[in-house]
Structures are given as C-alpha cells and as structure tokens.
Amino acid sequence: MVEWTDFERDTIKDIFSKMEYEVVGPAALARCLVVYPWTQRYFGNFGNLYNAAAIKGNPMVSKHGTTILHGLDRAVKNMDDIKNTYTELSVLHSEKLHVDPDNFKLLADCLTIVVAAQLGKEFTGEVQAAFQKFLAVAVSSLGRQYH
Amino acid sequence: MSLSAKDKDTVTAFWSQVSGKAEDIGNDALSRMLVVYPQTKTYFSHWKTLTPGSEPVRKHGMTVMTGVGVAVSKIDDLTAGLLNLSELHAFTLRVDPANFKILSHNILVVMAIMFPKEFTPEVHVSMDKFLAAVARALSEKYR
Numbered sequence: 001m002v003e004w005t006d007f008e009r010d011t012i013k014d015i016f017s018k019m020e021y022e023v024v025g026p027a028a029l030a031r032c033l034v035v036y037p038w039t040q041r042y043f044g045n046f047g048n049l050y051n052a053a054a055i056k057g058n059p060m061v062s063k064h065g066t067t068i069l070h071g072l073d074r075a076v077k078n079m080d081d082i083k084n085t086y087t088e089l090s091v092l093h094s095e096k097l098h099v100d101p102d103n104f105k106l107l108a109d110c111l112t113i114v115v116a117a118q119l120g121k122e123f124t125g126e127v128q129a130a131f132q133k134f135l136a137v138a139v140s141s142l143g144r145q146y147h
Numbered sequence: 148m149s150l151s152a153k154d155k156d157t158v159t160a161f162w163s164q165v166s167g168k169a170e171d172i173g174n175d176a177l178s179r180m181l182v183v184y185p186q187t188k189t190y191f192s193h194w195k196t197l198t199p200g201s202e203p204v205r206k207h208g209m210t211v212m213t214g215v216g217v218a219v220s221k222i223d224d225l226t227a228g229l230l231n232l233s234e235l236h237a238f239t240l241r242v243d244p245a246n247f248k249i250l251s252h253n254i255l256v257v258m259a260i261m262f263p264k265e266f267t268p269e270v271h272v273s274m275d276k277f278l279a280a281v282a283r284a285l286s287e288k289y290r
Contacts, residue, residue, distance in 0.1 A: 034268035035275055052269050109252065113271065116256045117263035125182030125199055128256065132183060 011130040025065030028111040090145035101143035108135040157273035173208025225284035237288035247282035
C-alpha cells in the first residue's frame with residue numbers, strides 16, 4: 001500500500017480541487033500529442049491532428065482530455081486504494097484500447113508541465129515531488145492488469 | 148529523432164529570450180532535481196550543503212546552464228561541440244546518463260513555470276528534443 005504524508009495528501013487534494021479539468025485536461029493531452037507525436041496512434045478517428053494548432057482546436061481531443069482528468073479525479077478521491085480503483089480502467093486500456101503503458105508516463109509528464117505553468121511559483125520542489133509521486137502511482141495502477 | 152531546421156530555429160530563438168535568466172533557471176532546476184529525485188544527491192556528497200538555493204547549488208546550476216548555452220551555440224554539431232564536456236562526464240564525473248533525462252525534465256518544468264506563455268507545445272517539443280540531443284552528445288565518450 002502506498003504511504004502518503006499529510007503534506008502529500010493535502011497537496012494533491014488542493015491542486016485538484018482548484019483545477020479546471022476542462023482546461024487542464026485538454027491542454028495536457030494536446031501537449032502530449034504534439035511533444036510525443038507517436039501517441040497520436042491511439043486517436044486515428046479523431047480527425048485533424050496535422051499540426052499543433054489543429055490538435056489544440058480539435059474538439060475530440062478536448063473532450064478526451066477532460067475525460068482523462070475525471071479518471072484521475074477518481075484516484076484523488078481514493079488515494080489509499082488507487083490500485084483497486086483502477087482495476088477496470090487498467091483492463092480497459094490493456095484489452096480494449098491496447099495502449100502501450102509507457103505512454104501513461106508521457107502524458108503524466110505533460111500534465112506536470114501544464115500544472116507547473118498554471119501554479120507558477122506555488123509549484124515548489126516539494127509540491128512537484130508530491131504531484132509526480134501521485135501520478136506515478138496512478139500510472140503504475142493503470143499498467144497493473146496488463147499481461 | 149534528430150533536430151530539424153525548425154527545431155534549431157525554435158531553440159535558438161527561445162534561448163535568446165530566456166538566457167538572461169540562466170542563473171535562476173539553473174538554480175531552480177537543480178534544486179528541484181535534488182528534492183524530487185533524491186537519488187541524484189549521491190553525486191554531490193562533497194558539497195557543504197544541498198539546500199535548494201544555497202551557494203553550491205546556485206553556482207552549479209549556473210555551470211550547467213552555461214553548458215546548455217554552449218550547446219545552443221554548437222547546435223549544428225553537438226557531438227563535436229561538446230566533446231570536452233563529454234570526456235569530463237565520462238571519465239571524471241561518471242554521471243549515469245539516466246540522470247541527464249532527469250535534469251532535462253526539471254529544466255523543462257522550470258521553463259514552464261518561468262515562461263508559461265512562451266513555453267508552448269511547439270517550443271516544448273523542440274526543447275525536449277534539443278536537451279535529449281545534448282544528453283546524447285554528453286554520453287558519446289562513455290564507452
């Protein structure tokens with residue numbers, strides 16, 4: 001089981017409670033599709049992903065970015081059992097979506113960059129450590145049901 | 148994943164915008180790295196202190212960013228341009244190359260914090276590629 005300090009718990013809850021999921025989610029996913037273009041392989045039916053502007057303005061990207069953040073929200077609300085909270089999601093990503101779990105880390109890095117840009121100086125080293133630890137647990141849990 | 152002409156232009160332009168803050172960038176990136184990735188502290192056991200923002204950290208952050216500046220100026224041939232630095236890291240410092248990725252990530256985080264408007268996804272991808280290319284050039288002489 002993952003041990004969370006009070007600081008880590010408070011930090012994660014604080015960041016997500018103030019976050020606009022419909023802004024941050026789309027920004028993070030769009031950034032991921034631009035910075036790591038091979039991730040576009042999973043979005044063949046999203047239409048125009050030809051350049052950064054197209055990706056940013058693509059409504060399917062925005063919708064999916066928001067969906068992803070709501071998925072993370074479930075982990076925020078169940079920090080003491082992210083592993084089991086994500087069992088079904090993990091099976092989905094493995095069996096149905098066939099997503100290489102290495103991609104989860106790429107998206108996590110983009111989300112870190114987007115949140116850092118939003119929080120500015122508030123995103124201290126300690127806050128970054130807590131945020132990255134949380135994302136690492138989420139990423140690990142999402143990869144757990146792969147076989 | 149080599150640097151395109153567009154990548155080089157983007158990096159050079161962005162660097163000219165941010166290089167004035169090189170010391171702050173280096174200090175923040177290094178401080179963050181020591182906090183978020185504590186295993187990196189093992190390379191600095193000879194320092195008086197590892198406190199974020201302290202003198203040895205600030206000084207070394209500047210050293211690193213000066214190196215990044217040199218890399219920008221040699222962007223057309225990083226392997227040749229960073230030869231001496233590669234020998235330094237390979238034979239003297241012997242930093243495990245996995246750590247280049249870690250420091251690069253923290254440099255990118257600091258850029259997002261300090262330059263949120265300028266650090267667009269397009270700039271991000273070019274900078275990420277550039278720092279990866281620098282890491283590769285630094286690893287040249289390792290074995």
